[in-house]
Amino acid sequence: MRTRLLVLVSSSVAAALVACGSSGEDTTSSGAGGTAATGTTTGGGGECELLPEIIDTDTAVGPGCVRLDRTTVGGATLTIAPGTTVLVEPSGYLSLGSESGSTLVARGTEDDPIVFRSAADSPAPGDWQCVYLGNGAAASELEHATFAHGGQPCAATGANPEATLVVMAPVRRIAQVTVEDSQHHGILIGPDAGVRAFEQNTFSRNGEASINVALKQVLSLGAPNTFSDADDFIEIDSKFSLEADGTWRKQAVPFRAAGFQINPDSEVTIEAGTRIELTGGSIDAFGATLNLAGTEEEPVVITSAHPEPQAGDWGCVVYSSASDLTPTIDHAVIEYGGNGQGCLGSNEPTLLWVPPSARITNxxxxxxxxxxxxxxxxxxxxxxxxxxxESIAAGPLECGTSSDETACP
Known part of the structure; x- marks a missing residue:
């Protein structure tokens, strides 16, 4: 397939042209996939090529600087070279939609990263919208790239998701990526995303939870990832249940959810050091094997999300009564629940409802x-x-089918 190359002006050369009194006169060139225009940006980048509105032929850009307004890539690959700065115009976005083969390859290096940033003289969160990776963008890769000042509601899709990076496809790789100064979330990972490698990313100064992830894809989050803000967290979208088997990896910040469901027959192990904060509801693992694999140094913590927590802030962690399931709960801290909300249909007021075969230690x-x-x-x-x-209102244990409390010896 023929690849179209946009020759860009490096930022140093562009600055020299401006200093010498470059006229800034626009020129246009045509080719398959749309029209590109050269003009002067106001963001300190000098003269930078403008990406076409539509890219439908394989296109490579960089190194140097390039301007982005609103570009849609359909059935083609956009490759951005290491050392490229993408200056995004007000309310701009880059969209790769549902058409198969729509691919973004933005693989910088440690010494020559790729940067998407606002074209404004005084950049601010929400200056531009998003990079949208729709379900046709599964071959996309992002590495050693920074995305700054985005996060307006993303008009690339009718749902208007509020994040700088919106991922709806099982992309190959998001690694060593920095998302900062987003108006809303840094990255939104949809229910069909299933990112195949998500690790060593950095998040700073984002207006809402840096990561918003559909529960179906929470197991795809690798580690380590870095979060610069002490009050940051990972927001779980629990509209869909968790259907997969695997390990729920520890992150440097808590996960936060309004309760969620793990599908029957799924087997999930929550890694030591993981903290889950509930705003209400219950963790429904009925028919599933949910293991809490903490350690003495790093327990698994299930707690309240409220700033001043108290008993009854959320419901329970509930398992099936089937004796053939043997969940293991070791070195866990389960606290501030027990209001019964969502704890099966009977709304049982307890922190943990397990089959008799459960192993509960330490x-x-x-x-x-x-x-x-x-x-x-x-x-x-x-x-x-x-x-x-500690501070258990109705006694430590309730055994059998009656509601009689059982005291410990």
Whole structure:
């Protein structure tokens, strides 16, 4: 396939042209995939090529600077070279939609990263919209790239997602990428995204949670990732349930959700050091095997998202009563729940509802509005009572089908 090359002006040469009194006169060139125009940007970049409105032929740009207004890539590959700065015009976006083979390859290097930033003289969050990777963009790769000052509602799709990077395809790689100064989220990962490699990314000064991820794709988040702001978190969109098997990786900031469901027959292990904060609702693992694999140094924590937490802020963690399931809960802290909201149809006031076969060790249960542990059959009292219980309103254990509390010896 023929590749169209846009020859760009490096920022140093462009600055020299401006200093020498370049006229800034526009010229145009035509070719397959649309029209490109050269003009002067106001963002300190000198004269930079303007990306065409439509790219439908393989196109390579850089190094140097390039201007982006609103460009749609359809059935073609846009390759951005290391050392390229993309100056985005007000409300601009780059869209790769549903057409198969729509691909963005933006692989910089440590010494020559790729930068998407506002073209404004005084850049600010929300100066531009987004880079949208729709479901036709599965072959896309982003590495050693920075995205700054975006995050306006993204008009590249009718849903208007609010993030600088919007990922709706199972792209090959998002690694060593920095997203900063977004008006809303830094990156939004949709339910069908399934990013195949997501690691070593950095997030700073974003207006909302730096990552908004559909629950279906939470297992695709690799590590480590860096979050510069102490109050940052990962927001889970729990409209769809988690259907996969695998490991829920620890991140440097908490996950936050309004409860969620793990599908029956799924097997998920939550890694040591993971913190999940609930704004309400329950974690419904009915029929699934959900393992909490903490350590003494790094327990798995399930807690309230409220700034001043109290007992009953959320419901429970609920499993099936089936004895053939053996969830393992080791070195976990489960706290500030027990209001019964979403804890099956009966809304049982307990922190944890498990089958009698559950292995529960080295864990802390505290600040429950109801009991700490409920079992639909006999409790493993000898083992379960070795855990730690604090501020439990209705006693540590509730065993069998009655609502009678069972005290620990």
């Amino acid at each position: 864990s802390v249960f505290r600040h429950s509005e109801g009991t700490a542990i409920k079992a639909s059959g006999e409790c493993d009292t000898a083992a379960w009572c070795t855990n730690q219980f």
